[in-house]
Amino acid sequence: MGKLIDKQRVVQHMNGRLLRNNVLKFLFFLATLFGLIVLVVLLYRILTQAIGWLNLDFLNNFPSRRPENAGIKAGLVGSLWLMVIVAPVSLILGVGTAIYLEEYAKKNRFTDFIQTNISNLAGVPSIVFGLLGLTIFVRELNLGRSILAAGLTMSLLVLPVIVVAAQEAIRAVPNQLREASYGMGATKWQTIYRIVLPASIPGILTGSILALSRAIGETAPLVVLGIPTFLAYLPRGILDTFTVMPMQIYNWTSRPQADFQNVAAAGIVVLLVVLIFMNSIAIFIRNKFQKRY
Amino acid sequence: MAMTDGNRSYSVRDMIKENKKKQSGQQFVEWLMPKLLLLTATISVLTTIGILFTLLFETFVFFERVSIVEFLTSKEWLPWDEKTGSFGVAPLVTGTLLTTAIAMVVAIPIGLASAIYLSEYASEKARKILKPILEVLAGIPTIVYGFFALTFVTPLLQKIIPNLGIFNALSPGLVMGIMIIPMVASLSEDAMSSVPNSIREGALGLGSTKLEVALKVVLPAATSGIAASFMLAISRAVGETMIVAVAGGSSPVFTFDVTKSIQTLTAYIVQVTTGDAGYGTTVYYSIYAVGMTLFLFTLAMNLLAQYISRRFREEY
Numbered sequence: 001m002g003k004l005i006d007k008q009r010v011v012q013h014m015n016g017r018l019l020r021n022n023v024l025k026f027l028f029f030l031a032t033l034f035g036l037i038v039l040v041v042l043l044y045r046i047l048t049q050a051i052g053w054l055n056l057d058f059l060n061n062f063p064s065r066r067p068e069n070a071g072i073k074a075g076l077v078g079s080l081w082l083m084v085i086v087a088p089v090s091l092i093l094g095v096g097t098a099i100y101l102e103e104y105a106k107k108n109r110f111t112d113f114i115q116t117n118i119s120n121l122a123g124v125p126s127i128v129f130g131l132l133g134l135t136i137f138v139r140e141l142n143l144g145r146s147i148l149a150a151g152l153t154m155s156l157l158v159l160p161v162i163v164v165a166a167q168e169a170i171r172a173v174p175n176q177l178r179e180a181s182y183g184m185g186a187t188k189w190q191t192i193y194r195i196v197l198p199a200s201i202p203g204i205l206t207g208s209i210l211a212l213s214r215a216i217g218e219t220a221p222l223v224v225l226g227i228p229t230f231l232a233y234l235p236r237g238i239l240d241t242f243t244v245m246p247m248q249i250y251n252w253t254s255r256p257q258a259d260f261q262n263v264a265a266a267g268i269v270v271l272l273v274v275l276i277f278m279n280s281i282a283i284f285i286r287n288k289f290q291k292r293y
Numbered sequence: 294m295a296m297t298d299g300n301r302s303y304s305v306r307d308m309i310k311e312n313k314k315k316q317s318g319q320q321f322v323e324w325l326m327p328k329l330l331l332l333t334a335t336i337s338v339l340t341t342i343g344i345l346f347t348l349l350f351e352t353f354v355f356f357e358r359v360s361i362v363e364f365l366t367s368k369e370w371l372p373w374d375e376k377t378g379s380f381g382v383a384p385l386v387t388g389t390l391l392t393t394a395i396a397m398v399v400a401i402p403i404g405l406a407s408a409i410y411l412s413e414y415a416s417e418k419a420r421k422i423l424k425p426i427l428e429v430l431a432g433i434p435t436i437v438y439g440f441f442a443l444t445f446v447t448p449l450l451q452k453i454i455p456n457l458g459i460f461n462a463l464s465p466g467l468v469m470g471i472m473i474i475p476m477v478a479s480l481s482e483d484a485m486s487s488v489p490n491s492i493r494e495g496a497l498g499l500g501s502t503k504l505e506v507a508l509k510v511v512l513p514a515a516t517s518g519i520a521a522s523f524m525l526a527i528s529r530a531v532g533e534t535m536i537v538a539v540a541g542g543s544s545p546v547f548t549f550d551v552t553k554s555i556q557t558l559t560a561y562i563v564q565v566t567t568g569d570a571g572y573g574t575t576v577y578y579s580i581y582a583v584g585m586t587l588f589l590f591t592l593a594m595n596l597l598a599q600y601i602s603r604r605f606r607e608e609y
Contacts, residue, residue: 021504025414031406032415032423032478035430038471045445046437089515096333104327105334114576116599118337123525123595124588125532127559130586134566135347148575156340177319187319189326210432220534220559224566224580246436246535253539261444268437279432 046272049265058266062232063248067259070252072267074231075245078147078273079216081235082244085151086158086215091208092161093155094162098204101163102170103192122160129157129226145226149239153221158211165207169200202289209282213275219246245271348588351581364582370545370556372565372576377547380579382586384545388555389587390465392537393530395551399470404477405519411478412485413507424479431475439539442468447540460542468589469536473526484518485511503606517605521598528594531585534559558587577608 061071097118105111133153143149173196181191228243229251235242245267252264359380367381385542407427411420447464451457456462488511489491496510497503512519542554556564562580571577 006608017502017505021502024504025410028406028410028414032410032427033401033476034403035407035427035471035474036423040424042433042437042441042446045441049444081601093333093336096330097337100327100330100334104330114334114338117341120592120595121337121341123409123528123591124344125534125559125591127532127562128348128584128588131581132340132344132347134353136343139572156336158342171508186321186429189323192326202399211393217432217433217436220425223534223538223563226566244432249440250535250539253436253443254518261440264440268455269441271434272437275432275434292359 025288026142034183036257046265046268049262050269053262053266054269056217058263059270063243063251067257067263070260070263072093072245072248072270074243075248075267076270076274077234078231078242078244081147081238081242082151083212084216085148085292086129086154087212089152089155090158090162090215094159094208094211094256095166095204097159097163098166099192099197102167103188103196118160122164125220126157126218127220127224130221132156133221133225143239145241147235147240148228148240150222150225150227150242150244151238152217154215156216157221158215161214162208164205165211166200167270169203169207172201172203184187199245202285206282206286209278209285211276213282216244216278217246217271217275219250222247223250237246245274301335305459321580323364328522344588348581348585351578352585353584354428355575359582368547370561372579378574378575380582382583384559385556385558385583386559386586387547388462388545389531389557390540391462391549391551391555391561392469392533392541392557393527394403395463395466396470396533397466397523397527400473400477400530400546401470401523403470404474404522404526405481405579407478408481408485408519409507409512412482413503413511427475427478430472431479433472435472435533435535436539438468438472439465439536442536442540452532454552457552458542458554460540460544461552462555463551465536465540466551468540469530471535472536473529476529477522477526479517480522481519484515484522487518488514517602520605521602522595524598524601528591528598531594532591534563538563558583562587 045111058071059076060073061069062074064070099113101115105114130153133149133156137143137149137152138145141149143152153186177195177199178191181195182188186194222244227247228241229247231241231243249264249267249271252267304532313502320587364380366383368383369379369381370377370384411423415423443459444463446468447457447459447461449465450467454463492510493506496506501509537557538560541557541560543556543560543592544554545556545561548555561583565576565580603604
């Protein structure tokens with residue numbers, strides 16, 4: 001009787017396949033680690049450059065021609081001012097749109113159109129929003145290079161992100177809650193306002209904070225609007241000109257003196273600290289308040 | 294029939310009347326809210342219309358001064374001289390395509406490999422640690438990447454490639470690729486995770502290794518989602534501004550040499566708007582024509598991504 005299974009050949013063949021599996025598994029793992037390694041290098045590099053430049057004076061000084069006197073005060077305050085416009089405008093528009101699409105809109109072509117439009121808007125480069133803002137807000141509505149013009153431009157830019165996040169949060173509220181509310185005699189708006197919104201607010205807030213942190217880090221649209229980088233006073237109202245942290249970092253980065261690169265690194269550290277702070281709030285809200293039904 | 298409430302007397306008719314009054318306020322709110330919400334929803338549509346019309350109108354003004362044939366066919370982009378200037382968009386387009394191509398060489402293989410690892414190999418625990426780290430990479434502002442490209446990656450590359458300029462296409466391209474890795478990874482992973490486990494188990498049961506399952510079963514089943522993620526990544530790279538504006542330079546030359554200074558569509562808009570090109574000059578209007586080019590390109594990519602993921606999706 002001849003051998004039906006040649007064990008040696010099977011083992012040989014299997015070994016090759018298993019080896020390939022393990023080698024590629026390792027390569028895939030390395031690829032995943034690559035991002036982490038770059039992140040560490042980037043942070044290490046920026047921190048070592050920023051050390052020595054990062055002190056209270058840096059937070060308290062206005063921009064200066066001399067690197068040792070330069071500070072980020074105007075940018076830091078300006079970024080907060082920007083949020084004064086972006087946060088309410090984008091939240092009201094974004095959550096309103098999401099409620100309309102999830103609770104009121106009928107399944108028809110117009111609804112489909114709005115939905116497709118939002119996902120396309122999310123893919124429009126930020127610099128194009130800058131061109132929109134420059135034409136409509138800065139020139140046509142004559143708002144100038146003000147906090148209001150920049151805030152409205154940024155609100156439109158982050159709007160799709162907030163809409164999508166709010167839609168997901170609203171969709172996650174189970175229908176039983178709505179039906180129970182109707183059963184108690186509540187009207188549609190009462191149900192939305194008192195049942196659906198409170199249940200979805202953690203999800204909405206998490207998504208919105210992430211969207212706002214994108215607005216804080218965004219540079220390109222503000223460059224197009226012509227927001228100044230060198231400003232030695234603080235804005236007093238939403239119609240004043242202002243500057244933001246990314247604009248100052250951009251300005252410092254593009255200066256030839258080597259010392260300004262350290263100033264830029266210090267600015268980046270401040271910007272990243274603000275972003276980490278916002279993101280940890282978002283994560284905190286998500287972990288603490290999000291219910292699973 | 295009347296009820297007494299202190300010294301006032303209530304008839305049922307009064308009660309009905311009062312109730313109706315209350316209801317009519319409520320009904321007004323019920324009538325008003327959908328309309329207000331619809332109004333907020335139309336803002337997003339108005340934004341798109343606004344973008345289209347501003348770009349169209351200003352581009353139209355531009356094409357009254359510069360012929361569209363010159364814009365599309367000339368290989369010279371010399372906008373600064375009003376008289377002898379030349380407006381051929383080709384150098385900006387090649388600059389953009391060059392950095393985008395370099396970014397894709399980085400982002401697609403590494404992003405896809407990460408997606409395969411996360412979806413097919415990683416334990417639940419490892420995935421929970423690795424995914425948020427990748428998301429951090431995606432959340433870093435682009436100006437930070439620009440700084441990183443100019444002050445770290447370029448000097449590093451200059452040690453390997455001595456004739457690399459301070460401004461070049463290679464360094465911002467590579468950094469842009471790193472920035473886009475998380476996007477490719479997470480979108481592709483979503484596509485791969487939605488392939489049902491029963492198919493994997495079928496293949497494993499027939500004696501496949503995990504690698505064979507990943508490459509021969511899961512990847513083909515998730516092709517549409519993965520292809521869509523590539524399209525979105527390209528669109529993102531084309532529209533990326535600050536990295537190329539900081540590290541790519543501002544020399545619009547028709548070249549495919551990655552060591553030379555180039556200029557992308559986006560970087561040109563930045564250059565014009567940071568400088569003092571007066572309102573109403575041809576240079577001013579040229580940014581809208583360039584913006585229009587950019588907009589059409591990214592729109593096409595996004596629509597293609599949507600089409601691919603809808604048309605070729607495998608339903609299980």
